[in-house]
Amino acid sequence: MIDVHVHLAALPTKANGCLLSKDMLGGALAKLVAWHQGLPLDEPERANAIFVDRVIEKMKASTRVEKGVLLALDGIYGDDGRLDEARTHMLISNDAMFDACARSGGRLLPGASINPARRDALDELERCAARGAVLIKVLPNAQVFDPAAKRFTAFYRALARHKIPLLSHIGVEYSVKARDQAVGNPERLERALKEGATVIAAHACSSGHVISQPHVETMVRLVREQPRFFMDASALTLPNRVGIARHLRRHPETFERLLFGSDYPLPVLWPGSNPFDRHAAALEALGVRCGADAKSVLRL
Ligand SMILES: [Zn+2]
Known part of the structure; x- marks a missing residue:
């Protein structure tokens, strides 16, 4: 299997183009990941290398997952289309991601991140496409843009032309500080679909709330109407995402x-x-079947 949703974590160094706010670095998530993985937060280069080595190691040891799409994370851009460093809590650069993939022996596939609101979005897309990006990941809630905005039409058409899918976060976001949770609605992805892009809605359209799953109707409709609409099963085993499983089984x-x-x-x-095997087994236990063919969706 191919895992289409593997995050790259990286501390900023002088050369890697990544950003991490003091809030994020001092936050519970960073501490928990660092503690769990034994990463030396005061030695960024070494911590970053350990993180990547460990992903590769765990993937090699997995009996289920052969390859994974490693995801970068773009930042917040101002009205002028320039990076707003002060408001960006976390940025994992495309170059850091491409470097990690390059030393993975083909196990990690490049998942670039481009905020379509950046003024060089189309150029960055050309650059990432030329370097072999298999998808473009966005997190509208934290990157502060509305995927439904008309001004992104050219970006979506370019994705369609390159046949590179757009992987977009769905539901509320807790891991990276979010600014606008409303943009995590899958309805906002219809513009990209309309312009011919392939769309992968993350977390199987789950809301991120423990009780309510408001996106089920949209999910079922998009599956029916849009042959280029896909989803991923990432994070579905978390308590605030698992509620979607019974809706998937019903449809x-x-x-x-x-x-x-x-x-x-x-x-x-x-x-x-093994975390990959564990997730696969948990999905099976939930009766959730990942029946889409990643090789054809990612055009591998
Ligand atoms: Zn994610």
């Missing part, structure tokens, strides 16, 4: 559009076993 046609994804290294408190 088995959605399984044909579901790609395997873990959201590694989240959840951070994986029990001792």
